[in-house]
Amino acid sequence: MLDTASLELYQFAVAQPSWSKTDASTALGYPVREIEAAISQLVDHRLLQEPAPGLDQYVAMSPEVALSELVDEDERTLQDLRLSITARRREFSSLVPLYHAARKNIALSSSVEVLEDRAMIxxxxxxxxxxxxxxxxxxxxxxxxTADVHEQGIKKDLALLESGVVRKTIYHDSTRDHVPTRKSVEALAPVGGEYRTLPYIPMRMMIFDENLVVVSRQQTPDDFAALVIRDSNLIAIFTHLFHVGWELAKPFPLGDESAPSKLNNIQQLILNGLANGYADESIARRLDINVRTCRRHIAWMLEELGATSRFQAAIKAREAGWI
Structure with a gap:
């Protein structure tokens, strides 16, 4: 969009075929530097034609002529881009048969594959x-x-559920208080998505039909590699383990199903860990939180309960109906 000075200068240039920067400055009341900035903007929009060598006069062009010049350049750029896209589609489409053939060969030759690259996973x-x-x-x-990840997942899962695919997810108990997770579950559960939670999930795992299992390796806290399993016997074992966990898990509460509590779910789980005699480090590792956060929750609960020790906190928590 042209600014006010540029519009006024364009009107002036159309009405005054022979003009100079000084003339425009005097007539319009703008400093010469603002006139020069307006000239630059109008030249960019092809509404002023730059002077020929030896001349110091800009010529006003009609909007139709200026538009045709701009559109012609854009159309050429768009045409070049379309040709480039077509060439890339042709090039990559020729690789599709090779990719599928190679993937079948992997399935036949390797029952377990390790992938280190997160993008490849x-x-x-x-x-x-x-x-x-x-x-x-x-x-x-x-x-x-994050909410962005869940938003992308909802679109994909809706398509799966509409095609009749069974979709089951076991989340950690702490996600019961996680707003993006709750919104995702509430969006997908009515159309067939099934969700439950467990207080401890030892590994990240995805099972696709009876064809593939992807399991996080987790040798160290910073290990993001995955094991890709194609062996039918191993797939059957992991599928059985999932169903065992599913039977032990609690349904994910929807709407107002969960009763109000003084503790959120993460605090409830920490308190259960204290009652079972787990150390802070062990509780934090099971809940996938850092030790400092775990201890901050513990300190708050000790203060709320008026307890001076972890053992006393567990007793008072039972008396208060917290566990």
Missing amino acids: RRLVMDYGRDVTGQVLIAQPGQGS
Whole structure:
């Protein structure tokens, strides 16, 4: 959009075929530097034609002529871009048969594959997620993904559920208080998504039909590698483990199903850990939180209960109906 000075200068230039910067400054009341800035803007919009060599006069062009010049350049750019896109589509489409053939060869030659690259893991999950026809089973540790991640997941899961795919997810108990997770569950549960929670999930796991299992390796806290399992016997074992966990898990509460409590879910789980005699480090590791956060919750609960020790806190918590 042209600013006010540029519009006034354009009107002036159309009405005054022979003009100078000084003339425009005097007539319009703008300093010469603002006139020069307006000239630059009008030249960019092709509404002023730069003077020929030896002349110091800009010529006003009609809006139709200026538009045609700008559009012609954009159309050429768009045409070049379309040709480039077509060439890339042709190039990459020729790789599709090679990719599928190679993937089949991997399935035949390797029952367990280790992937270190997180981007490659995501691509593999997306690839198999598109091809799934029967069921997707997911065990997801941690306190919940971001709202953006859940928003993308909702769109994909809706498509799966509409096609008749069974979709089951086991979340960590702490996600019961995680707003993005709750919104995602409330959006998908009415259309067939099934969700439960456990107080401890040892590993991240995704099972696609009876064809593939992706399991986090987790040798160290910073290990993001995944084991890609294609062996039918191992897939059957992991599927059985998932269903065992599913039977032990509690349904994810929807709406106002969960009774109000003085403690949120993460505090409830910490308190259960204290009652079972677990150390702070062990509780934090099970809940996938850092030790400092765990101890901050413990200190708050000790103060609320008026307890001076962890043992006394467990007794008072039972008396108060917290556990």
